[in-house]
Amino acid sequence: MNKSDFLALLNDLASLVHEHFETEENILREHGYPQLKAHQAEHDALRGRLTDLLYEAIYDRFDTNGLPQLARDLVLNHVRDCDLAFKGFVAGGSV
Numbered sequence: 001m002n003k004s005d006f007l008a009l010l011n012d013l014a015s016l017v018h019e020h021f022e023t024e025e026n027i028l029r030e031h032g033y034p035q036l037k038a039h040q041a042e043h044d045a046l047r048g049r050l051t052d053l054l055y056e057a058i059y060d061r062f063d064t065n066g067l068p069q070l071a072r073d074l075v076l077n078h079v080r081d082c083d084l085a086f087k088g089f090v091a092g093g094s095v
């Protein structure tokens with residue numbers, strides 16, 4: 001894969017993640033989720049890391065370990081530890 005294709009792919013990933021987080025935050029806001037600000041802070045940290053990776057790739061300073069680490073933190077840690085915490089609340093239960 002050449003650099004241009006990689007940047008396009010990384011940019012698509014960033015757009016999807018941003019869209020997903022925004023949708024999730026809107027749902028949490030609509031349901032009055034009490035930990036919304038803390039959850040947004042988690043999202044902001046992940047958004048920042050993704051943006052950093054994009055800049056690193058643009059300026060040829062890309063750390064090849066950065067993307068799999070972010071994927072692991074996003075999917076395994078964030079989804080498992082943070083997103084599943086609000087599943088019951090949004091479904092009508094409590095936190």
Ligand SMILES: [Fe+2]
Nearest residue numbers: 024039082083
């Ligand atoms: Fe989340």
